[in-house]
Amino acid sequence: MNTQNAPALKLENVTKIYKTGAIGVTAIQSVNLTIPRSKFTMLVGPSGSGKTTLLNLIGCIDTPTSGAVWIDGVDASKMKERHLTDLRARKIGFIFQNFNLIPVLSALENVEFGLARKALSSAKRRRAAEESLEAVGLQDRRSQRPNQLSGGEKQRVAIARALVKQPSLVLADEPTANLDTHTGAAVVDLMRKMQEEIQTTFVFSTHDTHLIERADELVSIRDGMLVENSDASPEGMLA
Amino acid sequence: MMGLRVAFRSVFRNGRRSTMTMLTVAVGGIAILLIGALISHIMLDFQTSIVRRSGHLTIYKAGYFDFGSGNPAIYGIDDYKKTIQMISDDPVLSRMVSVVTPIQLFFGIAGNEQADTSKTIFGQGVVPSERGRMRRWNDYGVSPLDPRDRPLPDDEVDVGIIGRGLAKILGMCADLQLPDCPEHPADASHAPPNPDVSALPERDFSNLTAQADAQDAVKPDALHQGFPRLDILSATASGAPNVVNFYVHHAEGQGIKDYDDSFVIMNLKLAQNLVYGRGAHGATGIVLQLTHTNQLDAARDRLISLFKQNKLDLEVHDYRELTPLYRQVEGFFGFLFSFVALIIGIVALFTIINTMTMNVMERTTEIGAMRALGATRESVRRQFVYEGALLGVFGATLGIALAMLIVFAINHSGMTWTPPTAAGRIPLQLYLLGNLKMLVGVWLGLVALAAIASLAPANRAAKMPIIDALRHV
8 A cells, every 4th residue: 555645544344342251342343434644533422432442543552353453554453562662653642631741751851752762863852842842832841840730731741742753643532631621622722733733643532522613524433333423513422 | 861861760759668678778788798898807817817927828849738748857948048039039029029938847846844744746937037027917907916926036046936825735824924824733744654655665865955955055044034945856857856945935826726735936947957957957838928919829820930940849839728727717708798698689689679569550551651652662671670770779879888987987996806717806897998899799789689670570561561551540
């Protein structure tokens, strides 16, 4: 497959079953999904619908029980652990619900951590991290440790960390869940703005109906399966 | 670098736990270093006492080491003065050797006519002034000179020293004014005659003592300053009996009872008269005392090379070969040190494993996030090994610093003790600062132990499934 023309993300008949003793729980069932490049795609669904599991499979931090996950035209489901790590380091940026910043590093160092696998000089790495932090408006908070930052600031640092390596795909798992409405909206606006600037593909999950209007694409999930958007109202998507 | 930075700062994240772990490592280090310093002190004091008495190296006629001690006279070095000159003139050896001196060993019987006592003895003839120089050797500074040490005069050929035990046996306590020395029981020296010996034909040795007395008569009495006299009987190289008069300058404790009960030191010339009579005088051995013990191998190699060059039928032995007890004590203390270090190491090992396991558990989500962001398993493993090793670095460094303070305090406290290998009390001087090998070894050992202890928790962290780690609460 020509990776230049390939979609940013393609899922083929992906199923994920978690085994709990003799019982299997199907978290994702036969999902087929194609996400075009440079789109701001929102994955919506109620709690327990399988949003996080789907993002984990897309982000190659979990493996499907069956089916294939294509990232930039490459079948990640057949890759070995070492290559998956490399793929994540080069092509995928993560923004977590709980921020997951490294507590012993400053804001700037946390952003630098996103470049740890890039073959850059320390000066270039530092410069790139500073630019990324500046882009999210936190240049004045560069020396602060995560415990000295507010929730919104932490998530902005996480966004800077995800984007600093210029990934082809950014995954955000309910990035506004731990933020108040106003801050959450600001964070989504920031992600949207940066996505437009660097023209990367964003997939982010939420159950916040107020954020839906900001998406280019909407993907609705319920009980581990994608659903047709027959009811385009926010309430319908989350029902 | 990022991994090392995270590891360094993570050490201080849970301050109390890390402090306790570092203290465990530090206390372990202190214990190992103090035991090591005490053992070093004992061994260096032992080595010093041997080197003061017998030097570092002794040259003998080939075959003496295996067969000569039965009859030192036969295995004498005839041209010992020439050999000593050769050593003194050699540019390599002269830089290393502080004393080179001949010795004459002999076996015999010492008799105290006044108390009617006698005892088999072994003795050593020495050059008194050179013996005095040898007894001042103190390369490590752990063994102070004995203030009771009384030098022998070179010019009084027939005065010497005997062991305190020998003085007791020969009933010379009062004459030598020895404290804590019981008087000789009179009846023990008048045991009934052995019938087997009585049956032997009588031989008259009075002529021998008469000859010795005649030699003595030509010397002014003032020269002997009232020293008590012994008659020393020995066999010459040709097997004939020979007697010399010997004046006891003083008695010295020798540390080992058998040695103390039999040992005599006399002037080399008198010992040579005893062993060689009127014949040409040789010497049993040539003793070399070096400036530093670490020159021993180089000095021995040079000697062997000189013997070959000059076709000399000589052999050389070091103080360890000549004093097997030294090796035994060294081996015992080496085993004791290793055993204690092992026990302490096991305690430190489990403490570090526990700490690192807790660290990994508490940071499970963080590990998951790092892995999701592209950190390799190897980099996660490395980060936790760095963290464990850093605990070792801080703990070992703290341990060394505290051990130095404790050693300084002990060494300046004025405490004295009697080491297992010494004859009397000496100041307790733990030997730590000069023992760089041990300091570096203990530091590296503790750091390596800490790194090894963190391998298992680090491996667990590295192998953690990302998805499980991120879900960890």
